[in-house]
Amino acid sequence: xxxxxxxxxxxxxxxxxxxxxxxxxxxxxxxxxxxxxxxxxxxxxxxxxxxxxxxxxxxxxxxxxxxxxxxxxxxxxxxxxxxxxxxxxxxxxxxxxxxxxxxxxxxxxxxxxxxxxxxxxxxxxxxxxxxxxxxxxxxxxxxxxxxxxxxxxxxxxxxxxxxxxxxxxxxxxxxxxxx
Amino acid sequence: xxxxxxxxxxxxxxxxxxxxxxxxxxxxxxxxxxxxxxxxxxxxxxxxxxxxxxxxxxxxxxxxxxxxxxxxxxxxxxxxxxxxxxxxxxxxxxxxxxxxxxxxxxxxxxxxxxxxxxxxxxxxxxxxxxxxxxxxxxxxxxxxxxxxxxxxxxxxxxxxxxxxxxxxxxxxxxxxxxxxxxxxxxxxxxxxxxxxxxxxxxxxxxxxxxxxxxxxxxxxxxxxxxxxxxxxxxxxxxxxxxxxxxxxxxxxxxxxxxxxxxxxxxxxxxxxxxxxxxxxxxxxxxxxxxxxxxxxxxxxxxxxxxxxxxxxxxxxxxxxxxxxxxxxxxxxxxxxxxxxxxxxxxxxxxxxxxxxxxxxxxxxxxxxxxxxxxxxxxxxxxxxxxxxxxxxxxxxxxxxxxxxxxxxxxxxxxxxxxxxxxxxxxxxxxxxxxxxxxxxxxxxxxxxxxxxxxxxxxxxxxxxxxxxxxxxxxxxxxxxxxxxxxxxxxxxxxxxxxxxxxxxxxxxxxxxxxxxxxxxxxxxxxxxxxxxxxxxxxxxxxxxxxxxxxxxxxxxxxxxxxxxxxxxxxxxxxxxxxxxxxxxxxxxxxxxxxxxxxxxxxxxxxxxxxxxxxxxxxxxxxxxxx
Numbered sequence: 001x002x003x004x005x006x007x008x009x010x011x012x013x014x015x016x017x018x019x020x021x022x023x024x025x026x027x028x029x030x031x032x033x034x035x036x037x038x039x040x041x042x043x044x045x046x047x048x049x050x051x052x053x054x055x056x057x058x059x060x061x062x063x064x065x066x067x068x069x070x071x072x073x074x075x076x077x078x079x080x081x082x083x084x085x086x087x088x089x090x091x092x093x094x095x096x097x098x099x100x101x102x103x104x105x106x107x108x109x110x111x112x113x114x115x116x117x118x119x120x121x122x123x124x125x126x127x128x129x130x131x132x133x134x135x136x137x138x139x140x141x142x143x144x145x146x147x148x149x150x151x152x153x154x155x156x157x158x159x160x161x162x163x164x165x166x167x168x169x170x171x172x173x174x175x176x177x178x179x
Numbered sequence: 180x181x182x183x184x185x186x187x188x189x190x191x192x193x194x195x196x197x198x199x200x201x202x203x204x205x206x207x208x209x210x211x212x213x214x215x216x217x218x219x220x221x222x223x224x225x226x227x228x229x230x231x232x233x234x235x236x237x238x239x240x241x242x243x244x245x246x247x248x249x250x251x252x253x254x255x256x257x258x259x260x261x262x263x264x265x266x267x268x269x270x271x272x273x274x275x276x277x278x279x280x281x282x283x284x285x286x287x288x289x290x291x292x293x294x295x296x297x298x299x300x301x302x303x304x305x306x307x308x309x310x311x312x313x314x315x316x317x318x319x320x321x322x323x324x325x326x327x328x329x330x331x332x333x334x335x336x337x338x339x340x341x342x343x344x345x346x347x348x349x350x351x352x353x354x355x356x357x358x359x360x361x362x363x364x365x366x367x368x369x370x371x372x373x374x375x376x377x378x379x380x381x382x383x384x385x386x387x388x389x390x391x392x393x394x395x396x397x398x399x400x401x402x403x404x405x406x407x408x409x410x411x412x413x414x415x416x417x418x419x420x421x422x423x424x425x426x427x428x429x430x431x432x433x434x435x436x437x438x439x440x441x442x443x444x445x446x447x448x449x450x451x452x453x454x455x456x457x458x459x460x461x462x463x464x465x466x467x468x469x470x471x472x473x474x475x476x477x478x479x480x481x482x483x484x485x486x487x488x489x490x491x492x493x494x495x496x497x498x499x500x501x502x503x504x505x506x507x508x509x510x511x512x513x514x515x516x517x518x519x520x521x522x523x524x525x526x527x528x529x530x531x532x533x534x535x536x537x538x539x540x541x542x543x544x545x546x547x548x549x550x551x552x553x554x555x556x557x558x559x560x561x562x563x564x565x566x567x568x569x570x571x572x573x574x575x576x577x578x579x580x581x582x583x584x585x586x587x588x589x590x591x592x593x594x595x596x597x598x599x600x601x602x603x604x605x606x607x608x609x610x611x612x613x614x615x616x617x618x619x620x621x622x623x624x625x626x627x628x629x630x631x632x633x634x635x636x637x638x639x640x641x642x643x644x645x646x647x648x649x650x651x652x653x654x655x656x657x658x659x660x661x662x663x664x665x666x667x668x669x670x671x672x673x674x675x676x677x678x679x680x681x682x683x684x685x686x687x688x689x690x691x692x693x694x695x696x697x698x699x700x701x702x703x704x705x706x707x708x709x710x711x712x713x714x715x716x717x718x719x720x721x722x723x724x725x726x727x728x729x730x731x732x733x734x735x736x737x738x739x740x741x742x743x744x745x746x747x748x749x750x751x752x753x754x755x756x757x758x759x760x761x762x763x764x765x766x767x768x769x770x771x772x773x774x775x776x777x778x779x780x781x782x783x784x785x786x787x788x789x790x791x792x793x794x795x796x797x798x799x800x801x802x803x804x805x
Contacts, residue, residue: 032403036569037786040598040659044330044359044559045720049776053783055658059600066596174503 010064010077020078020141022068031065072163075140075156084153092157102161105129109169113176122173129166133159198329200359200560201320202367202552205309205333205347207265207416208389208519210234211546212316213553214324215562220371220550223323231545232319234389235262236311238300243311253447254468257439258285259298263418264312266390267294267305268350269342306350313354327712330359332556334548336391337363338411338575340621341633344661357713359559361660364388365395366406366572367551368517371542373399373568380512381407383502385530385538386548387494388518390416394498396505405571408504408594410497415490417453417520423486424449424478434470445469456480457522484525491529498533504594514538519545571596576631578655578663581618583608585627590655593623597661602654604670611643615651619665638667640674714764718756721768722749725775728782736781748774 011018014030036042038061043054067073076086108125112118136158143151202220204211209231213222222230225246237249239259244252253260261284267275272286272294279286279294287295287302295302313333320328333351335344344361351358365384372382379399386393393411397404425445429437437445448464455462461479466472502511514530516538521527531537542550558567573596579589580603591601607615615638622630641649650670657663668675725745733742752767 029401032401032405032569035403035571038783039569039571041360041559041569045561046724047721047772047775047779049772050779050783053780055598055656056600057783058659059598059656062596062599063601170503174500 010067013061013064014068016068018078018081020071020075020137020144022074024069027065027068031061034061071137071140072156072159075137075144075152075159078144079149079153079156082149084149089153089157089160092153094154094157094161098158098161102165105165109165109172113172118176119173122169122176126166126169126173129162129169133162133166136162197562198560199320199324199326200330200332200553200556200562201317201324201328202332202362202549202554202556203313203316203334203351203356204364204367204549204552205265205313205335205350206234206389206548207263207391207418208234209545210312210316211549212320213546213549214320215553215557220553222546222549223319225319232312232315233262234264234312235260236264236308237261238298238303241300243300243314245312245315254440254443257443260443261296261298261303261308263390264305264308266414266418268309269340269344269346270294270305306346307353309347309350310353313351313356317354317356328356329716330556330560331356332360332362332367332552332559333358334362334364334367334552336386336388336411336413337365337393337395337409338391338413339661340413340576340631341578341661341663342631343413348660348662358660359556361662362552362555362570363393363395363406363409363572363575363661364548365393365409365517366397366404366570367549367555368515368542368547369395369397369399369404369551370554370568370570371547371551372513372515372539373404378513381505381507381510382513382515383498383511383534384515384517385494385498385521386411386517387520387526388416389520390414390418392416392494392497394494394501396501396507396511398507402567403569403571405596406573407507408501409573409575410501410504411575412493412497415493417450417518420453420487420490420520421446421449423490424452424483427482427486428464428466428476428478431476432466432470432472432474434472437469441469452478453483453523454519456483457524483523487523487525491526495529495533498530510535512536515547516540517544517547572659572661573597574599574657574661576621577623578619578621578633578657579630580605580653581620581627587620587622587625587627587630590653591657595657597657598659600654600656602652605651605653606647607641607644607649607651608646610646612646612649613641613643614639615641615667617653617665617667619663633663634665636665636667636676638669638674638676640672641669642672642674711759711761711764714761714768715756718752718764718768721772721775722752722756725749725771725778728778732778732782732785736785737778741778745771745775745778 014027016022016027016030035058038054038057040051040054040058043050046054067077076089079089080086105125105128108121112121112125115121136155140152140155140159143155200214202213211222211230211232213220224230225232232246233250235246235249235253237244237252237256237260239252239256249260253262267279275294276286285297287297293304295304296308317328331351333347333356335347339347348358348361365386368384368386369382382397382399384393384395384397391411391413392415393409395409396407398407425442428445428449448469452462452464456478461477463475464478465475511534514534514536516527516530521538521544527538527540555570557563573594574591575593577589577593578591579587582588588603590603591599605615616635617638618627618635619633620627620630621633624630638651641651652668652670654666655663656666666675729742729745737745748771752771755764755767758764
């Protein structure tokens with residue numbers, strides 16, 4: 001019960017409007033302010049009970065901050081607030097055109113390693129994925145504001161796909177730099 | 180016997196008296212203790228004026244001799260002289276066997292799990308050996324600051340895993356220290372520099388110690404130190420460089436197999452050579468005591484640099500990963516060097532080139548960690564006013580559970596800010612399954628066998644249901660020391676199991692208590708007076724805290740009846756505090772603590788409300804009252 005009750009309040013916790021657009025500076029400032037009051041370090045000399053409470057509160061504030069800070073987790077969280085669970089998101093059908101594009105990008109990533117000079121190809125690929133992510137984020141923001149949940153959900157699923165791909169591409173690039 | 184303290188009626192006999200807090204850098208090669216003097220951290224010297232205590236313990240007389248005395252005995256009695264013991268902390272004997280052989284230690288026979296060294300003082304675990312080093316530092320501090328220590332912050336490499344952290348905390352407890360916090364070494368260094376410069380920005384801490392390498396990226400902003408990412412290698416440090424030089428010497432001189440004592444001599448000579456080569460271009464390494472043929476061999480800085488190059492490369496790889504994890508744009512503003520090995524000019528050069536900043540070395544790289552720890556200890560013990568700097572640290576390695584097919588499901592990814600609480604739902608996979616075995620692991624790889632196994636526990640009493648119907652919520656909670664607690668609950672019935680993760684290769688709480696009691700360093704009487712002093716202190720802390728809390732919020736948050744009841748209990752404890760009955764004081768303190776819990780909860784709720792701009796936190800109240 002605690003989980004469900006509280007999760008509704010991540011935005012309210014930092015006194016921010018429930019929206020996809022978040023003022024990062026304000027979020028950061030509120031976060032530091034909250035930890036300044038609640039962190040277990042502030043209760044190092046207190047009773048065991050107070051210390052336990054401080055750990056719980058502080059963990060909660062960390063969780064809220066981590067969720068709101070990055071666009072993808074923020075989007076997933078917003079949908080969750082509207083009753084769309086992660087499972088429902090994953091089981092959503094994705095349009096064929098997007099999947100084809102994903103496969104193409106993935107193939108480019110895989111074949112890039114066989115190239116003599118894979119670096120520029122990888123860099124281009126990463127830029128391309130990043131652009132797609134920005135586009136989906138914009139689509140999510142617009143749909144959310146318009147109250148179009150199905151469209152927002154579809155954008156969120158695509159953000160998940162692209163995020164995974166981006167991380168793989170960055171890892172590939174990292175491995176390349178090491179060798 | 181303590182002098183009677185005379186206090187004015189209604190006043191605490193220790194009004195705002197500064198408490199004695201220390202910071203300890205428990206290093207692989209050297210250890211230090213520091214405290215605050217006139218607001219500045221200072222490392223405390225021994226009687227001979229030396230602040231560095233070699234982390235070496237000799238047991239040939241049957242009891243512990245720590246530091247230079249032990250170093251002097253190293254060649255003579257290698258099996259009884261334990262060095263670089265930090266490398267063995269929290270490790271299993273199987274895992275540590277090759278390292279032990281290389282160091283010519285004898286592992287006790289039949290010691291499964293926990294490593295034990297066979298010495299003239301009996302079989303000793305790395306925890307006990309570390310406790311002897313910590314005890315030496317505690318005694319040094321007691322002698323210098325003129326009284327028993329109220330609390331200590333002990334530093335650990337940021338990259339230490341759960342088992343290594345727990346082992347360190349256990350060692351401190353064994354040494355009779357109250358641990359305020361385990362603090363990551365690079366974070367401690369950042370604190371020392373942060374206090375110094377108060378400059379905001381992104382800082383990289385490059386910490387190449389005797390046995391471990393750590394890299395951390397932090398941001399200092401508005402009085403808050405936020406660790407953005409941390410990384411490193413727990414098995415890479417100056418020791419490895421000494422070893423590399425020694426191996427090179429052996430290759431060059433075509434030497435026969437060395438005896439343990441001779442190898443120790445060679446290692447010591449290699450270390451001296453390394454240190455001198457930071458200043459001069461070439462030195463002659465004397466082999467008289469090492470090789471039957473004797474003689475000497477010339478080592479040039481060039482040779483050293485060739486030997487060190489692969490190590491530097493490994494550290495820079497970790498730096499690159501850490502920068503990526505930190506996700507910062509625009510690079511770092513400052514680079515801080517920590518650890519004796521960063522004196523090597525080539526290391527400074529390579530790190531400076533990598534970050535595009537010349538590294539800061541204003542504070543002695545050997546002392547900076549202990550100094551930062553002393554500052555944090557002073558804050559935590561309550562010697563500083565509110566609003567002082569705050570540290571937000573992260574976990575260095577991902578925590579997860581074993582799932583089907585020996586795969587790891589990560590619950591808390593690395594570089595997550597602590598404290599953290601993360602829950603995930605699991606279910607049963609067989610019809611009628613009534614128990615669930617949980618295997619907690621730590622590491623980044625996907626297969627269980629590639630990760631560190633932390634603990635096993637079982638959730639029992641799940642009612643028989645069809646596969647997939649049970650809803651089992653597993654919660655990982657990591658506290659501010661980086662220590663893990665795992666809880667599992669079946670949601671439909673409330674069947675519950677929890678475990679404070681005690682690593683497989685550590686000591687149980689009972690063992691620690693036993694050792695503490697058996698410890699010959701604590702005469703019985705000594706022990707009792709310490710306990711009494713500790714009980715009095717915690718009674719005073721509670722009373723003082725409650726007094727100011729009542730003054731501030733008593734009227735607002737308590738009914739008259741509640742307030743009167745608390746005051747009565749406080750008077751009772753106050754009356755008892757000067758007695759010599761430690762047990763009675765403890766009981767009364769505990770009782771008062773329990774009675775004041777509801778008040779504490781209300782106060783904390785209010786402060787979170789105020790801090791977070793007044794939102795409905797009914798859910799929090801509910802949780803708190805459970």
